[in-house]
Amino acid sequence: MAHERLSARQYMILGFVAVCAPLGDTCLSRGMTRLPPITLAHPATLIAAVFTPWIAVGIALLIGFFASYLTALSWADLTYVLPATAFGNVIVALLSRFWLQEPISLERWTGILLITLGVGFVAQGPSLTERPTDGEQSFSPSKEPAVQLEQEQLR
Amino acid sequence: MIIPYPAPQPGVWAATAMIAAIVLTSTAGEVLTAAAMKSIGDLDEIRAHSGLKGAIRAVLTCPLFFAGVSFLALAFFALLFALNHLNLSLVAPASASLTLVTNAIAAKFFLKENVDRRRWTAAVLVCIGVYLLAH
Numbered sequence: 001m002a003h004e005r006l007s008a009r010q011y012m013i014l015g016f017v018a019v020c021a022p023l024g025d026t027c028l029s030r031g032m033t034r035l036p037p038i039t040l041a042h043p044a045t046l047i048a049a050v051f052t053p054w055i056a057v058g059i060a061l062l063i064g065f066f067a068s069y070l071t072a073l074s075w076a077d078l079t080y081v082l083p084a085t086a087f088g089n090v091i092v093a094l095l096s097r098f099w100l101q102e103p104i105s106l107e108r109w110t111g112i113l114l115i116t117l118g119v120g121f122v123a124q125g126p127s128l129t130e131r132p133t134d135g136e137q138s139f140s141p142s143k144e145p146a147v148q149l150e151q152e153q154l155r
Numbered sequence: 156m157i158i159p160y161p162a163p164q165p166g167v168w169a170a171t172a173m174i175a176a177i178v179l180t181s182t183a184g185e186v187l188t189a190a191a192m193k194s195i196g197d198l199d200e201i202r203a204h205s206g207l208k209g210a211i212r213a214v215l216t217c218p219l220f221f222a223g224v225s226f227l228a229l230a231f232f233a234l235l236f237a238l239n240h241l242n243l244s245l246v247a248p249a250s251a252s253l254t255l256v257t258n259a260i261a262a263k264f265f266l267k268e269n270v271d272r273r274r275w276t277a278a279v280l281v282c283i284g285v286y287l288l289a290h
Contacts, residue, residue, distance in 0.1 A: 009199075025247070032238045046235055070214065071199065073192035078185060078262045079274045082255060086281045089251075089288050111287030118280035121273050129269040 006127055010075065013068045017081065018088035020065035026092070027058030076127040083119045090115050165240050173237040177230055177250040182257040184226030186265050191219035193266070248289035252282040 006014075031054030038045045049055055072081045090112050096102040104112075165173075195201070195213050202210040214220055237246045259278040263270040270278075 028235070029238055029243045029247075032235060033243070035239065038236065038239045040236075046232060049235065070188070070192055073189050074195060074198040077268045078189040078266060079259050079268050079270050079278065081189075082185075082258055083277055083281050086251070086255065086285050089285060093288055107287050111284045111289075114280045114284030115288065116284075118277040118284060121277040121280070125271070125273045126269075129267070131267075 006076075010072070013071050014081070014084045016068035017065060017072055018084050019091055020061045020068065020088075021085050022088040022092045024058045024061035024065055027054050027061060031055035031058060077129055080122055080125075080127045083115075083122045086115055087119045170241055170245065173233070173241060174246065174249045174253070176233040177237060177246070178253045178257055180226050180233055181230035181250070181254050182261050184223050184228075184230055185254075185258055186261045187219055187223030187226060189223075189262070189266055191217045191223055194219060244289070248286040251289060252286040255282045255285065 031052050032049065034054070035045075035049055035052070038049070050059065069081065069085070072084070093104060093108060093112055097104045191214075192198070195217055198210050198213070201213050205212075234246070234250070237250075255278050259270055259274065262268040
């Protein structure tokens with residue numbers, strides 16, 4: 001199946017998708033664990049949580065993620081974009097290993113390997129499902145002459 | 156100053172319900188958003204023709220987009236709620252890995268995406284990988 005390769009700019013947008021999501025989630029987690037337990041009886045406390053610094057930074061990063069995610073979805077399949085999101089976890093794990101010098105267990109190295117393999121699998125395939133836009137594309141080339149011949153015989 | 160406050164851990168069923176709520180709402184949100192973006196067309200091309208304002212207008216005037224964002228907002232608050240009651244080491248891997256598989260299923264049936272063997276393999280590999288990495 002012939003398909004257009006993504007441009008460098010499109011790969012950069014997928015990179016933004018990958019990096020902003022896990023960083024934003026980490027900020028949210030850090031912010032939420034510092035708050036007292038929130039119950040459904042007082043939902044307004046969830047709204048107040050949005051204005052605490054870590055959660056605000058997390059939300060800013062997630063807005064950046066969402067803008068690039070929407071752009072990516074406009075030219076690629078959901079099942080193509082989602083593994084890119086998951087690859088962000090690998091980037092964060094590698095950053096924490098080589099930048100923050102945090103140890104990574106064998107279990108996590110296995111996780112990194114599996115995600116990288118999965119992303120590699122998807123990235124090699126087409127980024128967008130090809131859909132026939134008009135009637136003529138729904139016929140295979142080998143069938144077309146037969147159809148034309150039948151129509152000529154009918155005339 | 157905010158003092159860390161350890162929350163009591165809820166039971167298995169409550170934890171399952173919290174994670175299921177995140178998975179279902181985020182799958183619905185992502186599929187609806189993807190459908191919206193496909194109906195709008197290539198945002199890069201729209202921006203090239205009618206500028207950033209035109210691209211933002213194209214997104215904000217699409218009703219499907221608002222349906223998707225509503226579900227994503229529900230998923231976001233379900234995540235905040237769950238993070239307040241459960242450990243991140245449970246919520247993050249469980250919801251992220253399950254969402255990958257439910258999204259692949261939903262993309263095949265609702266978006267009619269060509270989820271071939273390559274993409275199924277990738278969804279399962281990434282699902283296990285995310286679980287191992289975030290656990």
